[in-house]
Amino acid sequence: MAEDQEPKKVEEKPKQESTESKENGEKTPEETPPVKEMRSIVLTGFGGLKTVKIQKKPEPEVAEGEVLIRIKACGLSFQDLMFRQGAIDSPPKCPVTLGFECAGEVEKVGEGVEKFKVGDRVVALPECKAWAELVSVPEKYVFLLPADITYQEAVAVTMNYILAYVLLFDMAGITPGKTVLLHSAGGGVGLAVAQLIKTVPDIKLFGIASKSKHEALASTIEHLLERGTDYASEVRKVSPEGVDVVLDCIYGQECNLGYSLLRPLGKYILYGSSNVVTGETKSIFSVAKSWWQVDKVSPIKLFDENKTLGGFNLRHFLHHQNGSAVIHAVYDKVIDLWKKGTIKPVIDSTWALEDVHEGMQKMHERKNVGKIILDPSLEPKPKPATPAKEKGKKDKDKDKKEDDKKEEKKNKDEETNGTPASPDSKEAKEKESS
Secondary structure: HHHHHHHHHHHHHHHHHHHHHHOOOOOOHHHHHOOOOEEEEOOOOOHHHHEEEEEEOOOOOOOOOEEEEEEEEEOOOOHHHHHHHHOOOOOOOOOEEOOOOOEEEEEEEEOOOOOOOOOOOOEEEEOOOOOOOOEEEEHEEEEEEOOOHHHHHHHHHHHHHHHHHHHHHHOOOOOOOOOEEEOOOOOOHHHHHHHHHOOOOOEEEEEOOOOHHHHOOOOOEEEEEEOOOOOOHHHHHHHHOOOOEEOOOOOOOOHHHHHHHHEEEEEEOOOOOEEEEEEEOOOOHHHHOOOHHHHOOOOOHHHHOOOEEEOOHHHHHHHOOOOHHHHHHHHHHHHHHHHHHOOOOOOOEEHHHOOOHHHHHHHOOOOOOEEEEEOOOOOOOOOOOOOHHHHHHHHHHHHHHHHHHHHHHHHHHHHHHOOOHHHHHHHHHHHHHH
């Protein structure tokens, strides 16, 4: 009997300790809270839209010198399309959360953070990870927002207008009386350039955009040119000597045309390479073609022709060339212009995180006029049934009707012959209909 009771005591002891630990407020392994998760737009591999997926990810921890932001709005740019295809230099390994710009509210600050506190409204330019519900960003890439700007406006202003400001005033050194040729005039950066350039008197601006966008741009840009046409000859008709500044985000053959239009002392500035994005996935042929189409200009030619070639990559400058102090100074100037009403960001459309494919596709087709926004609080659009599912449903309904007709005919025949329908057939029919 004693031997039988000893195992019972051994079994009861941990139960008693467990009860005592609960009474003392200690957590048992079973009570460990589950890991908090958030929605995140993840690039699972470089390629087409299918590689971009909504996934649940653990909420990020805030590290020393970082700010944890509850995201209210995210920005989509052409850089995100190039990133998805792997058409940028030194892309990170997949899977990785997409997105370079977001705005929201500070939820937590890490040790050593001095400029921000919990509850602050901010906009941030992290290198990836912005397309989610939460993101932890180093303090130097975070900017304080004015009280009366919306999160969507903040996203539309920050990256696009910072880039446009640097191009015009730091790179081009724009002054009164100059003539400027602008590519992709209907995009977020293009519209930012068009608004900022009005702060300088007597500027002649030529804007290149798809014909479908001309009506929307007519009130902003005086001289509109159609994308894909011989715009160089159209520029010459208005400005026979050419232009002082070319702002190009296309690359490829456009580089040669832009350079040929430069006057002496003119400046050609490249700030993108959207020509390498042709199909849904990266095309080595498109990359090679764009590179091959560009004339190789030697420094001695620039010397002889008194022209300047330049380029600006905001992501590189901010994250890899220690440019955060300069970008913060530019941001302050841009926000001052916004407060005065001098600039007003144009928002093309707003999408739920789950509808990111549609937003990306719209930008890929160059149909947006202004900024495309992602909003984590929006409900996704109802998805229409695919043709395959519709066809399968119709076939199933058709088969069911045919089976019902056969069963009905069989029952009538049996009744005509004086034989009642079998209970099994009735039950089968009832089950089928249920």
